[in-house]
Each structure stands twice: as C-alpha cells, then as structure tokens.
Amino acid sequence: MYKSCNLKPFDIVNLSYYFFIIILTIMFKNRIPAAFFLIVSYAFIVVIVFLIIFKSQKGYFLTILRYFYPAVFLGFIFESLAWIVPFLQPKNKDIYLIRIDNAILSKPIATYFYVLNKPIFNDIFSIFYTFYYFLPLVLLYVLYKKKYFVKLEYSLFALSLAYYLSYMGYILVPAIGPRYSITFSQPIQGGPIYELIYTFLDRFEHIKQDCFPSGHVAISVLTNMLIFDINKKAGYVILPLVIILILATLALRYHYAIDDIAGLFLAFFSYLATRIVYKGKVYV
Numbered sequence: 001m002y003k004s005c006n007l008k009p010f011d012i013v014n015l016s017y018y019f020f021i022i023i024l025t026i027m028f029k030n031r032i033p034a035a036f037f038l039i040v041s042y043a044f045i046v047v048i049v050f051l052i053i054f055k056s057q058k059g060y061f062l063t064i065l066r067y068f069y070p071a072v073f074l075g076f077i078f079e080s081l082a083w084i085v086p087f088l089q090p091k092n093k094d095i096y097l098i099r100i101d102n103a104i105l106s107k108p109i110a111t112y113f114y115v116l117n118k119p120i121f122n123d124i125f126s127i128f129y130t131f132y133y134f135l136p137l138v139l140l141y142v143l144y145k146k147k148y149f150v151k152l153e154y155s156l157f158a159l160s161l162a163y164y165l166s167y168m169g170y171i172l173v174p175a176i177g178p179r180y181s182i183t184f185s186q187p188i189q190g191g192p193i194y195e196l197i198y199t200f201l202d203r204f205e206h207i208k209q210d211c212f213p214s215g216h217v218a219i220s221v222l223t224n225m226l227i228f229d230i231n232k233k234a235g236y237v238i239l240p241l242v243i244i245l246i247l248a249t250l251a252l253r254y255h256y257a258i259d260d261i262a263g264l265f266l267a268f269f270s271y272l273a274t275r276i277v278y279k280g281k282v283y284v
Contacts, residue, residue, distance in 0.1 A: 009277050010156035011053060014070050017077075017164040018042050018049070024171075025084070034083040041080070045073055067144055067152055070160050071137060081170055082206035089174040092209060094181040097173075097256045105257060108182055113251040119191030125248035126190075126197040131241055132216040135223045148230070155226045158274040162222050162266055166215040169262070174209030179253035188253065214255045217263030218270070220245050225271050 022042045029035035049069055056066035065072065101108060116122075136159050143152040175181075179188070190198065220242045228235030249255040255263075 008153055010153055010160050013157060013160040018046050028088055032084060032087050038080060038083060079206055085171055085174050085209045092175050093173045094175045097175055097258050100258045101256045108178055109250050109257040110178055110253045114186050116251060117186050117189050119189050122188060123191040123193035125251050126194045128244045129248040131245050132220050135220055139223055139227060154274060154278050158222055158270050162218045162270040165266055166213055166218055169213045170210045173212040175211040176208050177211045177254050178256055211255055212259050213262030213266050214249055214259040216249050217246050217260045218266040221264060221267035222270055
C-alpha cells in the first residue's frame with residue numbers, strides 16, 4: 001500500500017484553512033457570537049487531523065480517514081460559515097452581482113430560462129443540481145478502491161483548494177442569489193421533486209450567503225477535469241451531466257451568471273495549481 005504517514009500537500013491546504021478560520025474568528029471575536037464554539041471546534045478538528053496523519057497506519061479505520069477526513073469534516077466546515085459570514089458581512093453584495101449580470105446580459109440570466117419554467121424541467125434540473133454533492137465522493141471512492149493513492153492525493157488537493165477558495169469568496173462577497181434578491185415576472189413552477197429538494201436544502205443548509213463564486217460549478221467542473229485525467233471515456237460521459245448541472249444553477253435561480261463564470265475560473269485555477277504542485281509526481 002502507498003505509504004501515507006507524512007504531511008502531504010492536501011493536508012497543508014486543509015490545515016491552512018482550519019487555521020485561517022481560527023485566526024479570523026479570534027480577530028473578530030467581538031462580532032461573532034459563536035466565536036468560542038468555533039475556535040474550540042476548529043482546534044479539535046486540527047488535533048484530530050494531526051492524529052489521523054501521524055497514526056494512520058495504526059488501523060484500517062484510520063487508514064481510510066487518512067484520505068477521507070476532508071470529506072468527513074466538510075459538512076461542518078461549510079455550515080460553520082453561517083456563524084461567521086452574516087456577522088462579518090451583514091450587508092449582502094447581491095446588488096453588485098446583479099449590476100455585473102445586467103452589464104453583460106442586459107437582464108437577469110434566469111429570464112432566458114422562462115421557456116423551460118415548467119414543473120417537469122425544474123424537477124429534472126433539481127436532480128442534476130444535487131449531483132454536485134456526489135460527484136467528488138464517487139471520484140475519491142473509485143481512486144481509493146483502485147489504490148491510485150497518488151492520484152487520490154492529487155484530486156484531494158485540487159478539490160480542497162477549490163472548496164476553501166469558494167468559502168473565502170462567500171466571506172468576501174456574501175450574496176443570497178437571484179431567487180431572493182430579484183422579483184421575477186414568473187415564479188418557479190416546481191414539481192414534487194423540486195419542492196422536496198428545495199425544502200431539504202433550504203432547511204439543512206444554514207449558510208445562505210453562498211453564491212459567489214458558484215461552488216456547484218467550480219467543484220463539478222473540476223471533478224470532471226480530474227475524471228478526464230484518469231479516464232477520458234468516463235469524462236465524456238460525465239460532461240453532459242455537468243453541463244446540465246451548470247444550467248440548473250441558473251434556471252433554478254440559485255446563481256447569477258457572474259457566479260458561474262467565477263466558478264469556472266476557480267475550477268481551472270485549482271486544476272492548474274494542482275498540476276504545478278504535483279508536476280513530475282503523478283502522471284496526469
């Protein structure tokens with residue numbers, strides 16, 4: 001088995017973000033009501049991660065966690081933004097994103113999807129929208145199962161970088177999205193699947209200022225690029241799913257056009273940065 005007891009590039013990315021949040025919270029502790037809880041929680045995560053890194057060969061479970069701890073903690077990391085962003089940035093920046101969209105397209109991009117504003121299409125879009133949550137996990141699982149450990153580390157670095165840069169974007173440019181900030185002449189006509197998924201996400205995703213850049217676009221496009229590196233046929237199979245997912249972010253009014261454009265730039269930046277870091281270490 002590929003030896004994995006040393007600090008690796010993807011560890012550095014994850015730990016750097018954890019420390020970033022700790023430092024940020026300490027700096028603005030008077031403005032963040034849950035500051036103590038956040039500092040303790042992130043410090044606990046840091047300790048656990050170091051234990052996993054240096055004790056990973058002590059057992060089967062720790063060996064798995066060596067590669068999957070970023071995914072295990074990601075849910076909390078994302079949700080913790082709800083205790084940070086609204087208090088650091090109480091005023092959302094949607095007005096600026098709307099102005100950029102209008103300068104590019106003359107009107108909100110969601111209006112171009114009015115022709116598809118039917119329950120059946122919105123149900124389909126909703127299903128594809130959720131693929132964002134599964135695509136990276138499937139990729140990581142396949143790489144681990146096939147024992148492609150270097151490529152697994154490579155993918156973990158790229159994905160971790162994209163996730164955390166997108167989270168920093170939410171902190172710097174908090175925005176709630178067109179569905180809440182723009183009054184459309186046509187409300188979304190959702191079917192049962194749309195209503196189920198929308199209600200679930202609205203209830204369990206507590207951070208609402210998570211539009212810029214689009215993490216859905218960045219992570220999905222990046223995952224597709226990583227899949228192309230491994231298996232071009234699989235990459236071409238996944239590509240249409242990712243394209244529909246991108247369209248879904250716009251048709252369902254989760255994102256502005258500039259969010260998706262920024263998400264694309266983030267995907268390519270993370271991919272290129274990863275190739276530079278791993279140059280000569282992994283065939284891609």
